């Protein structure tokens with residue numbers, strides 16, 4: 001079906017249809033796994049004139065193209081490229097917009113490995129990074145320099161969940177010809193339309209909600225009309241692409257992504273409200289809660305909330321108590337990635353890496369990923385954990 005005719009359908013219908021064409025697949029429903037390096041050309045004229053739908057494995061295969069095209073449609077982009085990981089996609093987006101001597105703006109709440117990439121790779125190339133308060137809003141303009149070429153955004157912020165005023169910030173950047181890149185992993189294009197809100201490039205760690213089963217690493221970068229040729233050029237120059245089976249798994253994940261995100265939203269909110277009512281919890285950092293920094297922007301711009309949020313415990317609790325709570329959970333496991341079917345919980349402390357904002361939440365912090373287990377079982381697991389936590393108070 002053409003892009004135009006697909007657009008009249010709702011997202012849940014679109015993701016069942018995008019990136020597959022049974023008529024081209026001997027009638028089979030799903031796009032097969034194309035593995036390949038060499039593409040053969042029938043004639044000298046064809047090879048000399050590069051006349052082929054695909055000319056080499058790194059330039060793409062039908063499996064890759066189907067995933068890219070599906071994402072382009074879902075994101076409302078001009079084009080999409082893939083990467084073997086979310087962090088790889090962030091690097092690819094930054095390499096697309098930056099060159100030696102440029103200045104980059106990064107939110108202080110950014111995913112920590114993005115920060116390490118700036119310090120470890122971009123600095124070596126003579127690219128300077130300035131960190132900004134994720135709540136800076138239109139004052140971002142005061143940090144623009146003549147050589148600022150990229151404004152990076154991540155909304156909500158990793159672990160701390162501040163929501164940024166993306167339309168206002170991207171509009172200011174546009175006036176100065178500064179490219180904007182958003183890490184949209186938390187919301188995905190289902191809950192936030194990055195390009196409609198002014199972002200030039202949008203990055204997704206497909207590792208999370210696209211894969212959805214904690215068994216896939218995948219990065220995606222989509223671009224608007226202005227940036228698409230430059231993004232494709234950067235991708236072609238590096239040819240860092242995911243494996244064929246991973247693209248197949250990502251296409252399979254796409255089919256249920258809407259359903260899983262809606263469920264993650266419902267369960268996440270149920271758990272967040274329950275946690276807010278618990279005496280052990282000082283604060284819940286969830287974008288859909290009015291006291292979450294930048295909640296008004298979430299309400300105005302987003303179409304939903306995924307299942308990842310944080311809580312702050314009351315100040316009387318100790319690390320020993322939290323260790324006992326987390327070491328002995330029955331369902332919640334500890335692990336860094338998220339967006340899978342299973343519930344996770346980790347302790348974190350943004351003060352360990354922030355450089356321009358203070359992280360003083362008032363107590364120890366935990367990040368939760370709510371999976372597909374029964375909500376009352378999850379509450380029981382946490383309630384038992386809180387008992388262990390309380391047992392450490394004298």
Ligand SMILES: Cc1ncc(COP(=O)(O)O)c(C=O)c1O
Pocket residue numbers: 085086087088111158183185186205206207217218219336337338
């Ligand atoms: C917000 C965000 N962006 C990017 C990434 C990187 O994804 P990957 O693990 O695929 O490199 C992560 C991973 O946790 C993340 O949380």
